[in-house]
Amino acid sequence: MKTIMFPGQGSQYKGMGKELFKIFTKEVQQASNILGYDLEELCVKDPERKLSKTAFTQPALYVVNALEYYQKHQDSQPAYLIGHSLGEYNALLAAGAFDFETGLRLVQKRGALMAAASGGSMAAVLGLQLDELRQKLTDGGYTTIDVANYNTPTQTVIAGPQEIINKVVKDFDGQGIKIVPLNVSAPFHSRYMKPAAEEFAVFLRDFNFSPLQIPVIANATAKPYENNNIADLLSTQIVSSVQWTDTIRYLMGNDITTYEEIGGVILTKMVKEIREKCTALAIERNVQVATVNTPAVVTQTDMPVREECLSTRLGSRAFREDYGIKYAYLAGAMYRGIGSKELVIRMARSNMLGFIGTGGMSLAEIEKNIQGVQRELTNGEAYGMNLLHNIIDPAFEMQTVALFLKYGIKKVEAAAYMQMTPSLVYYRLSGLRKHHDGTVICDHKILAKVSRPEVAEVFMRPAPEKIVNKLLEERLITEEQAALSRMVPMSYDICVEADSGGHTDGGVALVLLPSVQRLRTDIQKEYRYNTPIRVGLAGGIGTPQAVACAYIMGADFVLTGSINQCTVEAGTSDAVKDLLQDINVQDTDYAPAGDMFEIGGKVQVLKKGVLFPARANKLFALYTQYNSLEEIPEKTMLQLEKNYFKKPLGTIWEETKTYLRDKGDQRIIEEAEKHPKSKMALVFRWYFDYSNKLAFEGNTDEKVNFQVHTGPALGAFNQWVKGTELENWRNRHADKIGIKMMEEAAGLLKETLVMLNN
Template structure:
């Protein structure tokens, strides 16, 4: 697909258009009559040096852009027109929104209004992304400076009062930040242009505009012009920032690969930087859904009584409406937690700001770090955006769960993801019940939400039922809850949201989605009949979801929401090392394996891990085999122990044991030491479990010299995702962002469902 681009102010030069004025003599005369001066003389000779003045630049450049386009438009029609600032008028002209004469009158008025503005300036900041520039503005107290242009990922134009621009130019230069003042008379594309925008909007109402014959992407929104919005968007453009980077990303998302610039190369250079360093941007598309209405006899006619079809965003309607409403989501899509902060605060914040919900990965994270990360998230999400925190069952230290819950309650965390539970525990019940209160109509309001990740029906049932009476009585006796909490607990389940987890990265029971989901959906029906809750229990699906096809299958099976995991760990926001991401971005669906879980080593629980390029899975399984074969380290053949020390551990067994003892003392687990010294098999287990912590650290640190021992939890969904994005900018993890992955999956699923519906109707 192809887009034609028109440059804006700054691309003018003396002599421009000299070969075109004779070719378009009639239009040249008309232009001079409208403007009241000799346009050809201005452009070719500029005797009074007025070409650089805004009120002259804009009509001159508009005319030359138009003539250049007319002269070159004999080829195939492009798929899109775009223009940078003033160039957008040429894009609309090319799309037949108005005549050449009308467009010239518009830009003449626009140029005059913008030239009349004063009292401000602009500057270009190079080498920094827009987020970094905004942060510097905030830190420096430059609240009166706006972002005027986002030309490329590293070319940002700012605008504001002249004294503030002068001050920030000096400060940035002292800090070796590249910044260049622009020679303009006013702070264009900023809040200070509001009076000019208001007057221009009144002027625009004097004209009629036609429907666009070719889509035009608007500077203000980076989206195609909607019908009937030309007046509004052209007025806004004067006081709004030029979203050029996102304009090109939008075209990338629509499949544009060819860009032709009219009369300049300025925009082409910008496009090259954007396409090389940015991912496509996919906006919600309006998908036409025929609203069917049943006849009396039960047959269906899509156009009963001439009813018009409704345009709705299908991707934002997939799954449960109540789920989206309860959590404040745009999509019934959640990013699950990944241990030790792989699901980082940055990941959670980015999702929350774009209509998704992510869960902070707290597994293996000390309380102090959890607290620090919650604070980070809450500092960023200040407008009620959704987020959650993982609450991982601690098999070895259940008492620590209550400390973690107290922390979550202290910081007002209202959404948690409960994982690895086999039975209900006091901490979970305490959290759930502390959020219960009676509404004005007698209904039970649940302020604390639990999304329970389960892989077995019997565990799902525990969460679908009310809190166990024995635990409720205990909490009441301890005065941790009130009598009202206890009474209300009988009317609600422990969780209204059950996430069925099929085979996935990390801890897994290797369940099959098509077996588990229907079974737990049936269980839900039985539980709802038994208890008659006022509100329905939602059942979502996780495991293996890395493509639109997988998401489509989940929703067709009746999933109320979906949860992704592995696809998010190979993104810019994921809190793991670049070395790990480099390994993960190239894997295929067959490049994972199963190994013992370090935290549940003795009972043989499994985790799914990366196999390609590393040896962890083979070595971890070897350790588990040795553990089952021998009763102590002393029974293991000396040759085998030597191999373990040299190739697996890279230190002696005695050194490892000293480290284990020191760790246990530091965390108050001296009983583990005593137990191990009395039971040689327990000691062997602790030494072998040390290896799992060691291999985790190697991966998180990105210690590439010991890559063979990297322990990387991941699932085959990432392999499927890698194949799906092959040949696109997202092939590189450096161009993968969690929110963009979510949008692509959801919009892709909507398109698949729409196409399926069309096939059925045909």
């Protein structure tokens, strides 16, 4: 079992390829014509000393690597091909992804873009374990430094702004840590290469890639390339760390014993250290993957040896690959940042997907959260943002979409939609482009949370023509995007939301999921989409049993909510988490939704230890019974002012007017002054904002007025972890919960299959 390795930038030297150029004259002339200069002269003589410059190094090294491979290994049949950074292009060439000329054009553009980057530097840290290095960087406050190369257990390359790298070098030297500054012009494989990566991604759109004939392990993921993600990984590689150590560990897990390096010994020495000091990564084999239309069940003969193998295979493989995650398990958004950036980052670093809860946030707060996530997640990790339908202020919804587009947000969780809006259609369509084979690429993924089949159907169908035409008239989309919109649904990923915390229709999973799955079958047949629609399940997912049931029912993924807000990372107060930690399944109730108060929308909230649901329902009863505040009996008014609002309702109205004026909503004030019932609704809605604020602040003096969105799934979770380390919320982390839920669900499925076969 053999692997062939191709070196990257840094392995070049004057005189390289001298003998090869005499043999492969046709390829050398072809390369010189493409590059516009004499390649042989550059490599052998380097008269202008350009060989060490990135724009020249990368094409030259690509050609020499390719020629040596042609000479010595073209007829060999390795089990895998790998390359370090630039060398990955040679690995893909050898695997048949593209021809020699195409690969050179890709490398030429890549080298030019990377050479154009500036303002940063890199340094190799030697003799320090990775955990020690990370701690040193944290202790030194070097938050702008990224790890660029995980070369070996004791050789790591860091990248960042020039002045900060200089400080780190001086600091580490003073501590006796061996650190070597690298002669480069930019911080390669770091967050600072994002502009180059984005431009390269656009360049790659003009190329087609052939199916790989030999597996190639990607630097960015330490996992094999898939035929449908070559372009994505090539652009991601520029901004991602080179996962060389885990690449070799992956091969060790696949029983690779022989490693042959093209053109040198640098990689060979790295491999020797990794094999001596590291364990192999466990490789999962012989597990059937659930398809879109079948439950995730395996036969006894294909049963994995370890349950965690099955846990990573539950649900739709295509879904996991499209979103770049290990588990078909998501952490849904929760109002006003309870689904926090810290929670999302934690999930992403465990190869899972979470969504930041933007509901109730200002645009400035949303932008700050995006920036925070993008500072931390620089290696292509998966994350998403919530996009909440704003009935009252559609303009805000469009402004939110504009913000997402500004920051390149590729994944959104669409919630509370009953029909398509221009904002949502704009987001979807602005990410459409045509592949060379005629298929449509959807760069903007929408995960649609729905609780009714008729809403699911709206998302499963293409964007409404009327909205598409309006966006086209406003020049927000191109004519091509308008045409492509007829070929794809608004969303390929439908999340059926049964009874849940927060906004809910109180649906039953056993009824809703099959209904939407059947609808999916009909819609697929009608439109014949190239990509199958996937249907997942949310609501009531609080135990491994619930997860297992979801997958037995054929869910393509599961999404959790309530259980994640009682974790360390959740963006709510400790006082709320203390309350939630002790609830059982019967400790929730339904109350009016503040943002949909007038139309009777419902949210599921905490009942135990608070009076909010009773008081909120009282306000809605008064709203339906009376036509104005003046009609409410004086005794009731005094009770509201004393216990609910803590101030006169007249004062509340003045504060509400001030808030609306500051937002530029004078029209709403004028309407309310004309219609007393509308004024009453605005005053009552103040209480909902107030009760939310009390909960977020953890004001225990007003605990009875806490508004806490949660469902009974958290009560079930609490019972499941009772008597374990996870009983205390201070030991609960969203990613660890997700992994434990998936692994134990896999164990339950395994036990069930064994029973069925006995």
